Amino acid sequence: MEEQYYAMLHELQAVDFVLVELNLYLDTHPWDTMALQQFNEMAQKRQFLAAQFEQCYGPLLNFGHSASPHGWRWAMPPWPWQV
Amino acid sequence: MWIYEKKLQYPVRVSKCDPMMARFLIEQYGGADGELSAALRYLNQRYTIPDQVIGLLTDIGTEEFAHLEMIATMVYKLTKDATVEQLKAAGLGAHYANHDRALFYNNAAGVPWTASYIQAKGDPIADLYEDIAAEEKARATYQWLIDMTDDVDLQDSLKFLREREVVHSQRFREAVDILIQDRNTKKFF
Amino acid sequence: MNQFRVYCPFIGPFDPCPPIREKVYSTPPNLFLGFQPPGLPQFNAHEALKLGTLWPALYSPYPGKQT
Ligand SMILES: [Fe+2]
Numbered sequence: 001m002e003e004q005y006y007a008m009l010h011e012l013q014a015v016d017f018v019l020v021e022l023n024l025y026l027d028t029h030p031w032d033t034m035a036l037q038q039f040n041e042m043a044q045k046r047q048f049l050a051a052q053f054e055q056c057y058g059p060l061l062n063f064g065h066s067a068s069p070h071g072w073r074w075a076m077p078p079w080p081w082q083v
Numbered sequence: 084m085w086i087y088e089k090k091l092q093y094p095v096r097v098s099k100c101d102p103m104m105a106r107f108l109i110e111q112y113g114g115a116d117g118e119l120s121a122a123l124r125y126l127n128q129r130y131t132i133p134d135q136v137i138g139l140l141t142d143i144g145t146e147e148f149a150h151l152e153m154i155a156t157m158v159y160k161l162t163k164d165a166t167v168e169q170l171k172a173a174g175l176g177a178h179y180a181n182h183d184r185a186l187f188y189n190n191a192a193g194v195p196w197t198a199s200y201i202q203a204k205g206d207p208i209a210d211l212y213e214d215i216a217a218e219e220k221a222r223a224t225y226q227w228l229i230d231m232t233d234d235v236d237l238q239d240s241l242k243f244l245r246e247r248e249v250v251h252s253q254r255f256r257e258a259v260d261i262l263i264q265d266r267n268t269k270k271f272f
Numbered sequence: 273m274n275q276f277r278v279y280c281p282f283i284g285p286f287d288p289c290p291p292i293r294e295k296v297y298s299t300p301p302n303l304f305l306g307f308q309p310p311g312l313p314q315f316n317a318h319e320a321l322k323l324g325t326l327w328p329a330l331y332s333p334y335p336g337k338q339t
Contacts (some may be wrong), residue, residue, distance in 0.1 A: 006094075006161065008317075009090060010094065010321075011093075012090070013090065013091070013093065013094065013321055014318045014320070014321040015316040015317055016092075017093070017317065017321040017326075018317045018320055018326055019320075019326075020092070020142075020146060021250070021320065021325065021326035022326070023142055024139065024142055024143065024251075024253075025147075025308070027136075027138045027139040027254065027325075028136075028139060028254055028257040028261060028307075028308075029257075029308070032310045034310065035310065038093055038302060058089075060088055060089050060090060061086050061088055061089070061130070062086060062087050062089075063085070063086060063204060074089075079089065080089060080090050080091045080152065080156065081091075081095075081152070081155060081156035081159050081160070180311065221317045222300070223298070225334075226298060226334055229334060229336050230336055230337040238336065242324065242333075242334055243321075243322075243323075243324040244324075245324070245332075245334055246323060246324025246325055246330075246331070246332060247324055247325075249300045249302050249324075249330060249332045250302070250325050250326070250330055252300075253301075253302035253305060253308065253330060256302065257307050257308065260306075261305050
């Protein structure tokens, strides 16, 4: 895999991690409007990054949560444990 | 339902072929305080717990599956191209006889995973205290695993997983705080 | 805050192995933080991923066993 694959993946992993953290935090702090706002901003950013990644390397999600415009790339390697 | 995402939560790199370490890491795959136990524990408890904490159990349970996949990735990479001789030397001869290089839900001593590793008492406080204990035990297990390897890349991923246990424990403690609050008293947060 | 505590195990006169004089155990910040207050400082996204938490207040480094 080329360097760009890892760079784009890492960018997405970083943003997604912030979302995981904010999600768990909001589960016990649903009244924290600042955190909620940050969560929503990050969710937008993740959509953009995920779309960019999928454009280059194929769908990230199964069952139609990612479209597959360039042939059926979903079931093609690499799988996460292979890279 | 669940949707699979074709990426790891955190990058997993290992810098050398080390089937012996894979054998120890399997503790967090199919052991009592491992990621499978964690995921199944939380996702099962959520049906009989107050609504205020169902979301938390669902989300932490889901994250545990991401951690299970990271452990599987480590084991896969550490054993992928190991020779039978190397596997035997690493104490994985018995495993090879039964499974070749397939992963299996057993602990570091080869004991298969069992549902008795996880509890569901139906009492919210008892269940959340079990969850807090499970997170601390998983944290400790990651410490011993970090101690057992000098592979800096592997240590890096294990340190990430250890830190996640700290955060999970924090959230479960907050869940207890929420449930012990008298709903008739005013919230001051 | 120091995230480790030390204790000295009893050393018996007939212990066969050379004694480990000090045992260290981890006391991570989740034991002390209480209900997390809102608005705590955050790591940036890449630091957060690297360290495993978004909040410095919950970060618990583990250097590995010294002995
Ligand atoms: Fe956990």
